[in-house]
Amino acid sequence: MDMSQYLEVFIDESREHLQTINEQLLELEKNPDDVSIVNEIFRSAHTLKGMSATMGFEDLANLTHQMENVLDAIRNGKIAVTPELLDVIFRAVDDLEAMVASISEGGDGKRDVTNVVAQLKQIEKGEAVAAPQKPAPTHEQTYDEFEYTILKQSAEQGFHSYEVTVKLRSDCLLKAARVFMIFEVIEQIGEVIKSVPTVEMLEAEQFDDQFVVTVVTKVLEDELQKRIMKVSEVEQVIIQRVNLHRSTEEEKTTETKHEQKEEQQAVEQAVEKKQEGQEEKATGKQVSNKTIRVNIERLDVLMNLFEELVIDRGRLEQISRELNNPELHETVERMSRISGDLQNIILNMRMVPVETVFNRFPRMVRQLARDLGKKINLEIIGAETELDRTVIDEIGDPLVHLLRNAIDHGIETPDVRRAKGKQEEGTVKLKAYHSGNHVFIEIEDDGAGISREKVLKKAISKGIISEQNAANLTDKQVYELIFASGFSTADKVSDISGRGVGLDVVKSTIESLGGSVSIDSEEGVGSIFSIQLPLTLSIISVMLVEIQKEKYAIPLSSIIETAIVKKEDILHAHNQKVIDFRGKVVPLLFLKDIFEVPVVKEDDDFLSVVIVRKGEKMAGLVVDAFIGQQEVVLKSLGNYLTSVFAISGATILGDGQVALIIDCNALIK
Amino acid sequence: MAELKVIVFQLKDEEYAIPVQQVRSIEKIQHITRVPRVPKYVKGVINLRGVVTPIIDLRMRFGLEEAEFSDHTRVIIVALDDVEVGLIVDAANDVVDIETEAIEPPPEVVDATTAEYINGVVKIEKRLFILLNLEKVLEKEKG
Incomplete structure (x- = not known):
């Protein structure tokens, strides 16, 4: 099945949950004894686990599951909250974030999490946390803003950024030459953005046997590694993806030399040229940013304003009919059509099929x-x-x-x-x-x-x-x-x-x-x-009826049918007026009495009856006239009038007046 | 000196005041849909720009005799916490600044039914404003 349509939702929600987890973890650090915070984190983690498992992101689900185990132990008082423990959880969250980020960039969300998982398992077993292990002898590089921009742009253009740690054999004689060869290899497939120590220092052999270069390239880790390993006297090549998110926070840079910047500009141009020549490898497209989340209150306001507009449109139509001016007529008609479309869009914005x-x-x-x-x-x-x-x-x-x-x-x-x-x-x-x-x-x-x-x-x-x-x-x-x-x-x-x-x-x-x-x-x-x-704001079909001079709406979903009944066909049973409706005895409810409607009209010889049901039970609601069927927007009566008997809400009719919606469930006992 | 901006409205022969912060808007009288089986002073609901808003007849709330609606009759939409209602008043007259120090406790002579809806009175020049206690007005009767 194609999951892409849920991917956006998944990414949005995952981010929200991770955000919650982060916030709550920080809270927890302040109040390590508060179990409700742990519960909160646990729930977010649990949901995240469920979602990622459903979407098939196993690494994400695995890591969350492990995290959940630890949280569960905390919750049950088996493990005490210590800063070391939180460190590990935070690292796990960092990993989760990186995975979600990778997914949103069209990646597969895979990531090596064995290290963190092992630590979490260790915690779960109640063992003390070992000092955070460095995954490999690499340095987390820092970038200045300019370098960061290049990395980011390259990433947007589908390039991968790697931090390559190259270790030369200790018995290597011509280190500068090897460095030169390695640089040449890299420049065949990508560009060097930065190196530590600097190129000059490397060329002067002012380094031990190890250096780190940041590379922007289209090839994958494995290939890059193989290529560099082909240079003789290279002992080890460790390749790590550049974590762009972290880089932003660290603005301090070790060196910002002028010439280096120039060099980087050249790199940027080169990168662009390469892109023209090379056909895009499938790097996946950016899936986020296609949806925006709009506060539902704004939609409410939009909806209400639009309803006002609809009422005025009705008036305008009437005026134009009276004036009978063809130009006005045309304009009003056009406006009606457009506002009709607009109405559909606004309504659809809120209503979604399950x-x-x-x-x-x-x-x-x-x-x-x-x-x-x-x-x-x-x-x-x-x-x-x-x-x-x-x-x-x-x-x-x-x-x-x-x-x-x-x-x-x-x-x-x-x-x-x-x-x-x-x-x-x-x-x-x-x-x-x-x-x-x-x-x-x-x-x-x-x-x-x-x-x-x-x-x-x-x-x-x-x-x-x-x-x-x-x-x-x-x-x-x-x-x-x-x-x-x-x-x-x-x-x-x-x-x-x-x-x-x-x-x-x-x-x-x-x-x-x-x-x-x-x-x-x-x-x-x-x-x-x-x-x-x-149905907070849901469109329902109703039957509009008139009781004396008042208009009410009965939800169509409760109505079986409508009938006209002669007065003499009313029977009495146990002090209750009933009718014989298709072989069934149906009690009659006179809405004008129930709703205490002021009487202005004389009784008719015929009664208009709406037969409604609640489960198996039926009742006949006696009204004065049927107006017709209509789609209406259900609205609440507000916070002041709560629980009005047999009224479930209200709606605004085309003429701007409010009509109450009858709650048939409350009428049938 | 702390100042309080109030909306002044007329009810029978008295002038009442309500802080502007509690007032959302002032509307002319429009079609009111009666709501069955609610207290008598709840006149019904109106369509206030798409929001169904309950309307209270302040005269009836205070136990005064009902009056015909006139051209001056206004509905003052007030908001308290998450409750928004309209109050029918005989006329909305003015916006004035009053000094909080000038507020005096309600006089003893005011009859009992109205007294509980009052926060105090202010006398400015020759006018006497009665400060409305909105919490009490919107409080629902028990039972």
């Missing part, structure tokens, strides 16, 4: 199934359901956690399933749909379900609840326990669903979006995790 999140799951599920030796069929339903951008951005991680959870803990292995008389292949259903003023995302598996006893035992042993309380809990309440922080039902810690960080993160993320998550489960049959999310 597909963009769901798409990455099939691959992940396949991978997981393979890793775990399970057979899993992932069914995705309702991928076209649109969600607000803010929600989409946040919902990915919780869904990953829940899916991993369902696959790891839910679905049994094929032989267990066979023994239970189930199909070998487990099914995980991922379903998204609109209902009323909410979007639901359900993750359903036909696996083992949740064991009440197991959960309770665990919760008691972890001190989450007391034994006395445990007996009184309903099944639902018991299931809720698995969302508690520090809870994990898996007997062994696996790489897949982590250590119970997942589920409490899931819960808090969803709640921060104003949603909720619930679990339904039957042991042996399966579980359903149901996420309910509000």
